[in-house]
Amino acid sequence: xxxxxxxxxxxxxxxxxxxxxxxxxxxxxxxxxxxxxxxxxxxxxxxxxxxxxxxxxxxxxxxxxxxxxxxxxxxxxxxxxxxxxxxxxxxxxxxxxxxxxxxxxxxxxxxxxxxxxxxxxxxxxxxxxxxxxxx
Numbered sequence: 487x488x489x490x491x492x493x494x495x496x497x498x499x500x501x502x503x504x505x506x507x508x509x510x511x512x513x514x515x516x517x518x519x520x521x522x523x524x525x526x527x528x529x530x531x532x533x534x535x536x537x538x539x540x541x542x543x544x545x546x547x548x549x550x551x552x553x554x555x556x557x558x559x560x561x562x563x564x565x566x567x568x569x570x571x572x573x574x575x576x577x578x579x580x581x582x583x584x585x586x587x588x589x590x591x592x593x594x595x596x597x598x599x600x601x602x603x604x605x606x607x608x609x610x611x612x613x614x615x616x617x618x619x620x621x
Contacts, residue, residue: 505531506616507549511541511565512556521554524605530612538565545573552577552615554608555595566594577615581608 508530510521518534525532533548535541544550553569553576555562562580569576579597582588587598596615599608 505529506551507531509533509544509550509553511535513537517556554579554581556581563590570594
């Protein structure tokens with residue numbers, strides 16, 4: 487089983503010819519570190535921002551393909567709205583403890599993943615969004 491999983495992951499990693507850049511935004515340093523380890527292991531280039539201001543600076547300075555927002559729904563709504571004003575085509579994924587999609591994020595984020603799900607669910611969602619063009 488491990489051999490098959492490892493082969494699939496290696497194949498997925500090789501498929502990323504030019505690594506996509508993902509910005510992880512959270513107010514919890516441990517969460518940022520764990521997400522960075524997971525995503526770098528999958529072949530992504532990862533930037534981290536400890537808060538909205540740091541995220542804004544990175545969004546202005548770097549070419550980012552996707553943003554992961556790890557906040558409560560209310561805070562994610564505020565941060566997502568600010569990002570949408572300046573970068574409307576950037577893909578956004580909210581991560582929260584909520585067991586269902588927070589309705590106040592409708593139209594602001596492209597995806598949502600519950601923290602209670604396995605990391606594979608997050609990775610699949612990221613892959614789906616990076617393959618899809620945003621209107």
